[in-house]
Amino acid sequence: MTQEQVAACLGVTAPAVNKWESGASLPDLALLLPLSRLLETDPNTLLGFHGDLTKEEAMLYINEIAQTAKDKGMEETLSLIRKRVREYPSCGTLLYQAATLLRGMAILFPVSEARADAGIPAAG
Numbered sequence: 471m472t473q474e475q476v477a478a479c480l481g482v483t484a485p486a487v488n489k490w491e492s493g494a495s496l497p498d499l500a501l502l503l504p505l506s507r508l509l510e511t512d513p514n515t516l517l518g519f520h521g522d523l524t525k526e527e528a529m530l531y532i533n534e535i536a537q538t539a540k541d542k543g544m545e546e547t548l549s550l551i552r553k554r555v556r557e558y559p560s561c562g563t564l565l566y567q568a569a570t571l572l573r574g575m576a577i578l579f580p581v582s583e584a585r586a587d588a589g590i591p592a593a594g
Contacts, residue, residue: 471508479508528563532571539575547575 473487480487480501489495497505506513523531531554539547551568558564 476505476508480504523558523561523564525563528558528561528567531558531564532567535568535571539571544575544579 473491474484477484477487480497482497482501486495486497490497502513502516506516509516535547535550535554538550551572554564555568
């Protein structure tokens with residue numbers, strides 16, 4: 471599809487499309503959904519949000535999380551897990567491995583410490 475065709479479909483000029491493509495400017499937010507439909511892609515892709523990670527990429531993040539757990543403890547580990555899950559909420563491998571790591575950490579760390587670091591009040 472040419473820039474002229476994109477421009478005609480969206481009701482903008484070809485030079486405007488050229489600027490978007492070159493990174494000199496961005497399309498108006500109101501054009502995001504029509505543009506994503508036209509290009510047959512997800513709006514998140516147009517915005518540069520990350521979709522799924524490869525298994526290898528997910529495991530790199532899991533290794534980073536495990537190293538953080540080893541070096542910095544529960545609080546920073548939970549913070550990093552939250553950050554990665556917000557970045558890649560649809561990555562099943564990352565979610566599963568992070569949950570598995572958390573379960574292992576809960577076994578290794580005393581329950582009271584894990585509860586305190588997770589913000590869960592102690593029982594009783």
